[in-house]
Amino acid sequence: MNSQLASRVNATLERHLPEQRLFLKSNEGTRFVRLRPLTQAGMILGSAVLVGWTIIVTSFFLIDTISAGNAREQAQREELMYQDRLNALAEERNARATEARMAQERFALAMDQVSDMQTRLLDAEERARELETAVDRIQASLRTTIEQRDAARIEVAALQSELQADTGSMQTAAARERELSETLAFLTEALEETAQDRDLTLLAMADAAQTIEELNFQAALDQERQERVFSQIEDAVALSMEPLDEMFRAAGLATDDIIGQVRATYSGQGGPLTPIAMSTSGDRPDRLSGRANEVLSTLDQLNLYRIAAEQLPFSMPVGGNYRMTSPFGWRRDPINGGRRMHNGTDFAGARGTPILAGGDGVVTYAGRMSGYGNIVEIRHAFGLSTRYGHLSRIRVSEGERVSRGQLIGDMGNTGRSTGTHLHYEVRRNNDPVNPMTFITAGRDVF
CATH class of the missing domain: 2.70.70.10 (Glucose Permease (Domain IIA))
Structure with missing residues (x-):
């Protein structure tokens, strides 16, 4: 059955693949090998399969090599981009650190200016109190002198009436006249001194008014300068706080818990900043003092954020x-x-x-x-x-x-x-x- 099938296939392929003979010559003689059409077809098919397999394997190898090359190039490009990003972030970090350091320096300078202005205000208040005390004393002296003058006038009038009504001896009249002359001289001298004191008091009051006006003008200038300094400090502190707030929020950490725990466990030197009390009479701090206390509180919070950021794995x-x-x-x-x-x-x-x-x-x-x-x-x-x-x-x-x-x-x-x-x-x-x-x-x- 198989031989008949092979014969039919050979007959069919005979037209395209005629039978070939392969002669082999040796010392013993010459031999030949018959290559039937079916055998030739099998050899051709095997060769085609081998060539096709080689082409496919080579194609896969080339594709894999190209893909690997593209992947490496892509990785190198991403690495370069990431390095550029790291460099940019490092520069931005340095800029933020420089801004924070400058803000702290500006704040320290502002505190020095506030302290100097506060000293000048205290001196001005002391001078104003001294001037008020001097004016009060002069006014009291003036009132006393006026009262004495009025009493002397009344006494003079009584003596004149008594002199006119007196029917006594000439010796008594002469004595009373001398006494009256002495009293009038004393009163005249007292009135002249009172007038001089009054003129001096008026001049002192005018100088005091001018001094108070100058102090008020200087206080207004100091207040405007303080307002500008505090605005710059508040802007710098807010700029430093913003990236820290965003960092903790992005990490899913509650800032209130962080501040409380750092404040409770931190054992380093320093501690929270003490609020400023600028009132000279022991009353509640004024608006400027309250604003300074708010800045100090924010700086304390910024310091606690910095301590917490150092302890957490953000790097x-x-x-x-x-x-x-x-x-x-x-x-x-x-x-x-x-x-x-x-x-x-x-x-x-x-x-x-x-x-x-x-x-x-x-x-x-x-x-x-x-x-x-x-x-x-x-x-x-x-x-x-x-x-x-x-x-x-x-x-x-x-x-x-x-x-x-x-x-x-x-x-x-x-x-x-x-x-x-x-x-x-x-x-x-x-x-x-x-x-x-x-x-x-x-x-x-x-």
């Missing part, structure tokens, strides 16, 4: 070139396959790339851990902690206090890892959260 933990290879969330496991939760963010880079602390804290673990390889764990404030896994070298020890940006290890490939990278986790009360939430929030500040 990038990689101190060199890197690329983000795996974000936070569900992903396909790179080793076993399947869908698994990825509790951190992976940053790939060269072996030995510096790994930095994301914020101030205390090292609670430094060693090997299953899956993480060499790992460092840092406890921060407000229930937050960070983990740095797959390190090639650990540069801190347990119990050590570290600062934001301090070198804590080198990037490596230890533990359950498919390549050199950093596995970075942020945990809140031991529950993993997305690290990029904090890093993105801190880019405009650090």
Whole structure:
């Protein structure tokens, strides 16, 4: 059956592929091999399949090479863009820091000016009180002199009446006349002194009025200057507070809780700024004093924000070139396959790339851990902690206090890892959260 089928196929192919003979010559003789049409067709088909397979494999290889080249170029472009973004953010951070420092310097200068103006106002008030006291004394002396003059006039009138009605001796009349002359001379002298005192009092009152007018004008100028200085200080403080508020809100942190906890736990030097009391009579502070107290309260809040920001993981933990290879969330496991939760963010880079602390804290673990390889764990404030896994070298020890940006290890490939990278986790009360939430929030500040 098979031979008949083969014969039919050979007969059919005979017209296109005639039978060929392949002669083989050797010392023993000449032999030949018959190549039937079916055999030739099989050889041609096999050759075609081989050539086609080669073309397909080559095409796949070329496509893969081109795709890999495009991916590398895209990664390089993204890395350059990210480096440009980091440079721009660094410049903006430096500008914000410079503005904050200038604002503090302006505030210190303004406080000096306020203190100087307050001293001048106190001196002016003292001079005004002295002038008022002098005027009161002069007026009292003038009233006493006038009363004495009026009494003397009454006495003179009585003596004149008595002299006219007296019928006594000439000796008594002469004595009374002398006494009357002495009284009149005394009264005349007293009236002249009173007139001089009155003229001096009027001149002193005119000088006092002019001095008070000058003091009022100087006080108005000082008040206008104070208003302008305080406006500049308030604008500078508001400009410094805005990025910090946005950073904490973006990280999902309540600013009231942050301020309360920092105020309760901070044990450094200094403390909250003491309010200013500018009242000279012990009464409630005036409007200017209240405004100064509000600025001081805002500066105290800004200082507490700065302390909290240093303690929280807002900084990038990689101190060199890197690329983000795996974000936070569900992903396909790179080793076993399947869908698994990825509790951190992976940053790939060269072996030995510096790994930095994301914020101030205390090292609670430094060693090997299953899956993480060499790992460092840092406890921060407000229930937050960070983990740095797959390190090639650990540069801190347990119990050590570290600062934001301090070198804590080198990037490596230890533990359950498919390549050199950093596995970075942020945990809140031991529950993993997305690290990029904090890093993105801190880019405009650090």
